[in-house]
Amino acid sequence: GAGVSQSPRYKVAKRGQDVALRCDPISGHVSLFWYQQALGQGPEFLTYFQNEAQLDKSGLPSDRFFAERPEGSVSTLKIQRTQQEDSAVYLCASSLGAFREQYFGPGTRLTVT
Amino acid sequence: AQSVTQLDSQVPVFEEAPVELRCNYSSSVSVYLFWYVQYPNQGLQLLLKYLSGSTLVKGINGFEAEFNKSQTSFHLRKPSVHISDTAEYFCAVSITGGGNKLTFGTGTQLKVEL
Numbered sequence: 001g002a003g004v005s006q007s008p009r010y011k012v013a014k015r016g017q018d019v020a021l022r023c024d025p026i027s028g029h030v031s032l033f034w035y036q037q038a039l040g041q042g043p044e045f046l047t048y049f050q051n052e053a054q055l056d057k058s059g060l061p062s063d064r065f066f067a068e069r070p071e072g073s074v075s076t077l078k079i080q081r082t083q084q085e086d087s088a089v090y091l092c093a094s095s096l097g098a099f100r101e102q103y104f105g106p107g108t109r110l111t112v113t
Numbered sequence: 114a115q116s117v118t119q120l121d122s123q124v125p126v127f128e129e130a131p132v133e134l135r136c137n138y139s140s141s142v143s144v145y146l147f148w149y150v151q152y153p154n155q156g157l158q159l160l161l162k163y164l165s166g167s168t169l170v171k172g173i174n175g176f177e178a179e180f181n182k183s184q185t186s187f188h189l190r191k192p193s194v195h196i197s198d199t200a201e202y203f204c205a206v207s208i209t210g211g212g213n214k215l216t217f218g219t220g221t222q223l224k225v226e227l
Contacts, residue, residue: 004156031213042117042203042217043157056214091156098213099145099164104156 002026004105006092012111013082021077021108025094032075033102034067035091043091049075050098082112115140115206119218126194127226134189134221136178136204146187147205147215148178157203163187174198199225 005024013019025032030051035043036059045059051072060067064082069075079086089109093102118137126132138144145164149157161172168180178189187204201222205215 033214035215035217040219042119042205042219043215045214045216048214059214093157095213099207100213101159101162102213102215104149104158106154106156 004092004094004103006090006105006108008108009106010109010111012113015083015112016081018078018080019082019110021079021090021110023075023077023092023094023105025073025075025092026103027073028096029094029103030072030097031095031100031102032069033093033095034075034077035093036061037089037091037107039088046077046090079110082110084112086110087112115142115144115208115216117204117206117216117218119204119221121221122219123222123224125224125226128196129193131192132190132194132198132223134202134204134223136187136189136218138185138187138204138206140185140206140208142208144206144208146178146180147207148172148176148187148189149203149205149217150174151201151203151220153200160189160202194223194225196225196227198223 032049034046037043048056049069064080066078089107091107093104095102116139148160163180204218
């Protein structure tokens with residue numbers, strides 16, 4: 001069956017531009033997570049949704065980062081006024097519920113020049 | 114807050130040899146433990162998990178891990194590796210009652226050579 005998909009797979013942005021990264025979770029998965037993976041590092045938690053409710057956004061590094069999941073399915077991570085330190089792979093994961101296995105998408109590689 | 118340490122950034126091993134990838138964690142509360150594998154340009158795939166019960170956990174692709182509470186460790190082992198096991202391996206924890214977010218280690222690159 002279809003797994004978690006993310007688009008675009010690669011994004012190059014000039015410093016100061018706004019970007020939007022999309023995540024399509026597995027159908028029926030109520031939980032959705034965003035992680036940021038810098039080069040040579042492990043993924044770091046950004047934010048978590050249960051259905052359309054954003055229950056935890058403690059990992060968002062600044063107010064330039066914003067995530068939404070308005071209908072409890074597709075989610076978008078938006079980064080405003082991108083900076084070089086935002087360059088990373090952004091991973092999306094979904095699960096059936098709390099403490100169920102998280103299924104990861106292939107990620108979006110963001111490069112800010 | 115919880116943390117995960119993977120001391121070995123790279124582990125080279127010959128095909129058919131055994132391998133152990135080390136993982137230590139720190140947490141003031143009970144944890145759930147996971148190992149994920151990441152192949153190039155792919156997402157993370159769950160290898161195995163420890164939630165409760167038996168401390169020896171068996172996963173996919175012949176991997177197993179043992180939870181050692183006194184040593185706060187969750188080392189990953191495989192008795193005989195294959196070329197196809199070459200990948201990045203991440204240990205992760207989540208805390209019980211603290212939501213579902215995962216805290217990852219920095220990863221160990223396993224390189225299997227002929």
